Amino acid sequence: MATSPRDTQLKFEPWNEPGAQPYVQIDRVSKKFGDFVAVDDVSLNIYKKEIFCLLGASGCGKTTLLRMMAGFERPTSGRIFIDGVDMSTLPPYERPVNMMFQSYALFPHMTVEQNVAFGLKQDRIARAEIAKRVADMLELVKLGQFAKRKPHQLSGGQRQRVALARALVKKPKLLLLDEPLAALDKKLREHTQFELINIQETLGVTFIVVTHDQEEAMTLSSRIGVMNHGEIVQVGTPTDIYEYPNSRFVAEFIGSVNMFEGKLVEDEPSYVRIEADDLERPIYVDHGVSSAPGATVWAAIRPEKVLMSREQPAGADNWTRATVQDIAYMGDLSVYLLRLPSGRIVRLTQPNVYRHADERITWDEQVFLHWDPTSPVVVTK
Amino acid sequence: MNLGALKRLGFRGRTLVASVPYLWLVLFFLIPFVIVLKISFSDAQIAMPPYKPLFEWIGDKMVHIKLNFGNYAFLIEDNLYWKAYLNSIYVAGVSTLLCLLIGYPMAYAIARSSTSTRNVLLLLVILPFWTSFLLRVYAWIGLLKNNGLINNALMAIGVIDQPIQMLQTDFAVYVGIVYSYLPFMILPLYANLEKMDLTLLEAAADLGSRPWEAFLKVTLPLSLPGVIAGCLLVFIPAVGEFVIPALLGDPGMLMIGKVLWTEFFNNRDWPVASAVAIALLLFLVIPIMFFQRAQDAESGGGLHR
Amino acid sequence: MSGGRPWFRILSLVLGFAFLYIPIVSLVVFSFNESRLVTVWGGFSTKWYGALAANQQILNAAWLSLKVASITATAAVVLGTLTGMALARFGPFRGRTMLSGLATAPLVMPEVITGLSLLLLFVTMEQLIGWPAGRGMTTIIIAHITFTMAYVTVIVQSRLAQFDESLEEAAQDLGARPAKVFFLVTLPIISPALLSGWLLAFTLSLDDLVVASFVAGPGSSTLPMVVFSKVRLGVSPDINALATILIAVVAIGVAIAGFVMARQQKIRDRDAQMALAANQQMIESMKKG
Numbered sequence A: 001m002a003t004s005p006r007d008t009q010l011k012f013e014p015w016n017e018p019g020a021q022p023y024v025q026i027d028r029v030s031k032k033f034g035d036f037v038a039v040d041d042v043s044l045n046i047y048k049k050e051i052f053c054l055l056g057a058s059g060c061g062k063t064t065l066l067r068m069m070a071g072f073e074r075p076t077s078g079r080i081f082i083d084g085v086d087m088s089t090l091p092p093y094e095r096p097v098n099m100m101f102q103s104y105a106l107f108p109h110m111t112v113e114q115n116v117a118f119g120l121k122q123d124r125i126a127r128a129e130i131a132k133r134v135a136d137m138l139e140l141v142k143l144g145q146f147a148k149r150k151p152h153q154l155s156g157g158q159r160q161r162v163a164l165a166r167a168l169v170k171k172p173k174l175l176l177l178d179e180p181l182a183a184l185d186k187k188l189r190e191h192t193q194f195e196l197i198n199i200q201e202t203l204g205v206t207f208i209v210v211t212h213d214q215e216e217a218m219t220l221s222s223r224i225g226v227m228n229h230g231e232i233v234q235v236g237t238p239t240d241i242y243e244y245p246n247s248r249f250v251a252e253f254i255g256s257v258n259m260f261e262g263k264l265v266e267d268e269p270s271y272v273r274i275e276a277d278d279l280e281r282p283i284y285v286d287h288g289v290s291s292a293p294g295a296t297v298w299a300a301i302r303p304e305k306v307l308m309s310r311e312q313p314a315g316a317d318n319w320t321r322a323t324v325q326d327i328a329y330m331g332d333l334s335v336y337l338l339r340l341p342s343g344r345i346v347r348l349t350q351p352n353v354y355r356h357a358d359e360r361i362t363w364d365e366q367v368f369l370h371w372d373p374t375s376p377v378v379v380t381k
Numbered sequence B: 001m002n003l004g005a006l007k008r009l010g011f012r013g014r015t016l017v018a019s020v021p022y023l024w025l026v027l028f029f030l031i032p033f034v035i036v037l038k039i040s041f042s043d044a045q046i047a048m049p050p051y052k053p054l055f056e057w058i059g060d061k062m063v064h065i066k067l068n069f070g071n072y073a074f075l076i077e078d079n080l081y082w083k084a085y086l087n088s089i090y091v092a093g094v095s096t097l098l099c100l101l102i103g104y105p106m107a108y109a110i111a112r113s114s115t116s117t118r119n120v121l122l123l124l125v126i127l128p129f130w131t132s133f134l135l136r137v138y139a140w141i142g143l144l145k146n147n148g149l150i151n152n153a154l155m156a157i158g159v160i161d162q163p164i165q166m167l168q169t170d171f172a173v174y175v176g177i178v179y180s181y182l183p184f185m186i187l188p189l190y191a192n193l194e195k196m197d198l199t200l201l202e203a204a205a206d207l208g209s210r211p212w213e214a215f216l217k218v219t220l221p222l223s224l225p226g227v228i229a230g231c232l233l234v235f236i237p238a239v240g241e242f243v244i245p246a247l248l249g250d251p252g253m254l255m256i257g258k259v260l261w262t263e264f265f266n267n268r269d270w271p272v273a274s275a276v277a278i279a280l281l282l283f284l285v286i287p288i289m290f291f292q293r294a295q296d297a298e299s300g301g302g303l304h305r
Numbered sequence C: 001m002s003g004g005r006p007w008f009r010i011l012s013l014v015l016g017f018a019f020l021y022i023p024i025v026s027l028v029v030f031s032f033n034e035s036r037l038v039t040v041w042g043g044f045s046t047k048w049y050g051a052l053a054a055n056q057q058i059l060n061a062a063w064l065s066l067k068v069a070s071i072t073a074t075a076a077v078v079l080g081t082l083t084g085m086a087l088a089r090f091g092p093f094r095g096r097t098m099l100s101g102l103a104t105a106p107l108v109m110p111e112v113i114t115g116l117s118l119l120l121l122f123v124t125m126e127q128l129i130g131w132p133a134g135r136g137m138t139t140i141i142i143a144h145i146t147f148t149m150a151y152v153t154v155i156v157q158s159r160l161a162q163f164d165e166s167l168e169e170a171a172q173d174l175g176a177r178p179a180k181v182f183f184l185v186t187l188p189i190i191s192p193a194l195l196s197g198w199l200l201a202f203t204l205s206l207d208d209l210v211v212a213s214f215v216a217g218p219g220s221s222t223l224p225m226v227v228f229s230k231v232r233l234g235v236s237p238d239i240n241a242l243a244t245i246l247i248a249v250v251a252i253g254v255a256i257a258g259f260v261m262a263r264q265q266k267i268r269d270r271d272a273q274m275a276l277a278a279n280q281q282m283i284e285s286m287k288k289g
Helices: A005-011 A062-070 A112-122 A127-140 A156-168 A186-203 A214-220 A238-243 A248-253 B003-040 B070-077 B079-111 B115-130 B133-144 B149-156 B170-194 B198-206 B211-222 B224-239 B243-248 B256-266 B270-298 C006-031 C047-054 C056-089 C096-107 C111-129 C137-162 C165-173 C178-207 C210-215 C223-231 C237-287
Strands: A024-033 A036-046 A051-055 A077-082 A097-100 A174-178 A206-211 A223-228 A231-236 A258-267 A272-276 A283-285 A296-301 A307-309 A319-329 A333-339 A345-351 A366-370 A377-379 B055-058 B062-065
Touching: A024 A062, A036 A062, A036 A077, A036 A231, A051 A062, A051 A214, A062 A077, A062 A097, A062 A174, A062 A206, A097 A156, A097 C165, A112 A127, A112 A156, A127 A156, A156 A186, A156 C237, A186 A214, A186 C237, A206 A214, A214 A238, A223 A238, A223 A248, A231 A238, A231 A248, A248 A258, A248 A296, A248 A377, A272 A296, A307 A345, B003 B270, B003 C056, B003 C096, B003 C111, B003 C137, B003 C178, B070 B079, B070 B270, B079 B115, B079 B170, B079 B224, B079 B256, B079 B270, B079 C006, B115 B170, B115 C006, B115 C237, B133 B149, B133 B170, B133 B243, B133 C006, B133 C223, B133 C237, B170 B224, B170 B243, B170 C006, B198 B211, B211 B224, B224 B270, B243 B256, B256 B270, B256 C111, B256 C210, B270 C096, B270 C111, C006 C237, C047 C056, C047 C237, C056 C096, C056 C137, C056 C178, C056 C223, C096 C137, C111 C137, C111 C210, C137 C178, C137 C210, C165 C178, C178 C223, C210 C223, C223 C237
Parallel strands: A051 A206, A051 A223, A097 A174, A174 A206
Antiparallel strands: A024 A036, A024 A077, A223 A231, A258 A272, A258 A296, A272 A283, A296 A377, A307 A366, A319 A333, A319 A366, A333 A345, B055 B062
16 A cells, blocks of 8 residues: 655655745745735755655744634735635635634534535535545545534534545645644544544655644654744754754754754864863864854754763764763653853753663763764854 | 626626615605705794705805804703703613613523523513503503502502602603613623523532622623613613603603604794704714614624635 | 622522512502502402403504514624624724614614604605605614614624634635625634624614604504503503513513523533543543554
């Protein structure tokens, strides 16, 4: 049947193919509400069959951007193209776009069936065909037996599926999802994430998802667009965003990070050395950085890439002494907060490989922290 | 599909929706006031219609306009009118206060009862409102007359030997107004109190406030919008009230609603009646605008995006 | 839902409701009074109901009032809904403040002013264009629609303010034009509000004395007008009979409303249970993979 999501992710990179035409083109779109700039000169290319996530904190403009694609807001400037057609003047009921609302917006006076059939009825499709398509879609979202129920007779997770079915049954060119998993509880959320991906692959619809939940973005997307204050700060695959953030903001926004401010003391094409105030030893990074010597830069090291040992590491760079200050035991992993001689706290996560506590490093122990030269990411802004 | 035409269609749809009621209201609500204003400047005459026209064409291009300010002068000079205005305002004001004093505790009690009781109580409050206003005022005639229910009951248990004159007094008018307008006070108050977050009172208690203090410092200020809405809903129409003073009050009681009616129906003096109406309107304009401001705020404004 | 002194609350409720209902109860009781003296009990009798049924003037007036009220209520709901939609959904538009002001002013306008102004309008219109020819049912209906639509507007506007707009957006998103959205989604959902608006307009029209007195013509007396001219002269037990019938109708209506609301609550509770059970089912099926 279908390939595993991982395979698909490895092979699916239309943005890297030369000559590939974007399916959705957002061309320098801005939206102002009076003096307030909600969306600031955003340009994006999204390719067919992607799951593209707009990720950001509340108020960053992602929902406004989504609503402009749906047609509920008009851009103050700029244009939006879907499959080559300029959408700017089209009202929502004329666009080949469907949306799944955060509140699901199911019609309370209609059954599940009628809800899903609603869009098809507007297109004046024959009754028999409507019935068939609705039944097929309900099977796909596993709600076949609930067809005659009304929305308030369903659980939250089921309502979400109805909303999804209703939006997909029209085979739109683009499906917009507004915080699709926000209202679900944790267990359900994980399960639904994978289901969503499967449905998307089965139907081959292009998804644009808006979310503030990084986990959600990381799991669902083929690519993520991180937004801040109305601007797109970085676009990339989940790996790109996590391992290669282009700025302090992105590094700190996604997951946790240890950020060290320092000066570029050696700047070569194949490596750089950074002297940070908080660290006893310089940081040696195995790739070049586009910046001038003496410039202030930041080295970001993820907690899972920081390693602890009781013995002093070899080498002159990339290690420091530390004292264990706090340990949070999470079951599968432990989070350590360690104090450096400078007073700075560093965060470290480590899987609990050993069942028995005796082996593990404990409070107030003096340890050495070290990391691989490939681990730090240097950002200049 | 022509995009321009589509846009226009959507726009036209909206214009249609808004303009139908708009035109109706302009024609049947606004323009009448203009006409009242015009006629207030006219003279009475024995004819149909019983007022002289304001404009008269003299020759080809000349218009003779007669504005009779005498009607307004009459209002000011004759004691009857400004006394009636002041009395109406006074009576309406006192009635509003009484309504508030009775209605607030009731609204509060209903808001604080359990959900099922609440619905029943609300239905009980609303029920009189749905029965005829006229008939309920009529009921008070039977209660307040000299050989009416109240007097008979009081005499039967020996509290009094002579009937107390209650009908055709100012007291009866107060009772009538408070009685009829009470639901108009209770409902907005209830709507406001029901929305109040009870945890605020718990927080006040937690911080050392006694129940009475919490009421004065938390509940009362928060219920102010409801109080204002209720008071305006009672006061403004009460100023111009006619039926209650006519049925329950002393025939000589000066209420502006009665005055207007008498001028119109008994004296057939349309111009003076119009002048009375305009003067009343001028006074009420400010409270009415106040009310509308409060209405707009309560109903969510509707102004968005 | 506790704290404070319950005795105070209970007392205020008891006194308040006694105040509200004693007059109503007295009306009913004395409609069955044998004696003509309304407040002296002379024995049980239903003769006043008979007198009422034989009173042609009252019956004609009642019939007229019912007709007027039905037509008024229906038109008021249409106009009031249009206004409510415009005010709640159209955002700021030119003339909005004016519309809002015109639509809600009748709520507080003293009836003598409304009545006088409308009559003067009708007289002027008759002079200018010949319509309305004389005052009668038409003028009463127009007058009633004008002030009752204000109430419907307020009801509709506030209902729409609570209405989840994403439902309307979803309908548009699925391809329905604004008019269709209104009829397929908005209208069914706000229909209870429209019903209560209809009932309110009906009652207000049926009950109106002052405005009708101004704008009615000879031969078109409404029920309140007939009642008023009678009771000006003193109490009259057939009026008590009329009042009792009216109260009975209203009481039955309110009781029905109460039962309907209680039943709806039961249905809501049952549905919530169903949703909860559905949630359990879902979690089970998830565990199975």
